[in-house]
Amino acid sequence: GREWHLAARPQGWPTTEDFALVEAPVRQPGPGEILVRNEYLSVDPYMRGRMSARKSYADPYELDKPMLGGAVGRVVASQAEGFAEGDHVLHYFGWREYATFDARTAVKVDPDAAPLSAFLGVLGMPGLTAYAGLTRIAEVKAGDVVFVSGAAGAVGGIVGQIAKLKGAARVIGSAGSDDKVKLLVEEYGFDAAFNYKNGPVAEQLRAAAPDGIDVYFDNVGGDHLEAAIDVLNLHGRIVACGMISQYNATEPTPAPRNLAQIIAKRFRMEGLLVGDHYDLQPKFVEEVSAWVRSGELKYRETVTQGVDSAVDAFLGLLRGDNTGKMVIRLAS
Numbered sequence: 001g002r003e004w005h006l007a008a009r010p011q012g013w014p015t016t017e018d019f020a021l022v023e024a025p026v027r028q029p030g031p032g033e034i035l036v037r038n039e040y041l042s043v044d045p046y047m048r049g050r051m052s053a054r055k056s057y058a059d060p061y062e063l064d065k066p067m068l069g070g071a072v073g074r075v076v077a078s079q080a081e082g083f084a085e086g087d088h089v090l091h092y093f094g095w096r097e098y099a100t101f102d103a104r105t106a107v108k109v110d111p112d113a114a115p116l117s118a119f120l121g122v123l124g125m126p127g128l129t130a131y132a133g134l135t136r137i138a139e140v141k142a143g144d145v146v147f148v149s150g151a152a153g154a155v156g157g158i159v160g161q162i163a164k165l166k167g168a169a170r171v172i173g174s175a176g177s178d179d180k181v182k183l184l185v186e187e188y189g190f191d192a193a194f195n196y197k198n199g200p201v202a203e204q205l206r207a208a209a210p211d212g213i214d215v216y217f218d219n220v221g222g223d224h225l226e227a228a229i230d231v232l233n234l235h236g237r238i239v240a241c242g243m244i245s246q247y248n249a250t251e252p253t254p255a256p257r258n259l260a261q262i263i264a265k266r267f268r269m270e271g272l273l274v275g276d277h278y279d280l281q282p283k284f285v286e287e288v289s290a291w292v293r294s295g296e297l298k299y300r301e302t303v304t305q306g307v308d309s310a311v312d313a314f315l316g317l318l319r320g321d322n323t324g325k326m327v328i329r330l331a332s
């Protein structure tokens with residue numbers, strides 16, 4: 001099977017030269033192991049961090065070793081109790097066609113409950129990120145005005161819609177194209193949205209939020225964060241989920257210049273790591289899958305084909321080529 005290795009640690013924006021597609025033998029499972037043929041691979045922004053040597057919340061990828069990432073696949077051989085050939089599993093040995101690993105690190109998924117790719121997106125890690133950030137960190141409540149950046153992405157699109165479903169008075173989103181803005185308003189039910197490439201974020205946000213905002217769900221950092229602080233209401237909450245505008249920076253990035261407003265406004269800003277919130281998983285799956293089934297929560301995916309497309313999918317994700325969750329479909 002083919003697998004992607006990190007060939008070099010990117011400086012600034014990664015390029016295709018930083019990766020290598022390698023043919024590797026398929027290993028039969030030993031005791032307690034399963035062999036899985038992957039059907040969907042996930043590419044996610046946090047992977048950019050793992051390509052650097054600096055230790056962050058996830059360990060750096062090793063050079064010239066297969067990369068890790070979320071994936072869903074079908075068990076083709078099992079030496080593990082409770083896993084049979086034909087079962088579908090969610091696991092963390094993505095970026096490759098076949099994986100042999102300890103079955104205890106896999107979670108069975110039901111292919112009849114949802115399309116398999118949904119377990120990497122709306123019903124998976126990005127969905128839980130949105131749910132935990134809004135309900136637990138922002139403690140969103142009826143009447144709140146909520147602003148989310150990266151709003152047409154995997155996490156952001158779910159954030160805006162859950163906020164509405166939880167009774168937010170007004171939901172505002174920003175995204176990087178006019179088509180994405182249209183999707184937010186016309187399909188996802190956002191009350192307002194703007195293209196951050198069309199003008200200064202601060203001006204566009206102020207126009208979209210004449211009465212200020214109570215919650216900012218930050219996927220972007222930088223100008224977006226500064227603009228959100230400016231319009232935040234008294235006792236506002238900021239969920240620091242991601243700062244994708246800085247992931248490829250080669251120089252230290254400026255702090256929000258208006259951070260002193262934290263005092264007068266008594267706002268709270270708290271980091272979110274999805275890994276801390278898996279205790280919410282059953283509640284999240286129950287609530288969100290019901291909304292998906294009823295059509296109250298919509299989601300999009302951008303799907304590329306074949307393991308060889310994974311690097312282009314990842315680079316495209318960093319540039320904003322995706323609408324909704326970016327996934328790679330492998331032939332099944």
Ligand code: NDP
Nearest residue numbers: 045153154155175176219241242243244245272273274320
């Ligand atoms: P997305 O599906 O949102 O894809 C990334 C998007 O980021 C792109 O589509 C692009 O959309 C946008 N983007 C890229 N560069 C910029 C920029 N300079 N300014 C503004 N937007 C930019 O990815 P996810 O939903 O998976 O992740 C969203 C955020 O959440 C990321 O910051 C990620 O790191 C974070 N995250 C954090 C987790 C945690 O536990 N803390 C867990 C999961 C995700 P556009 O066209 O709009 O520019």
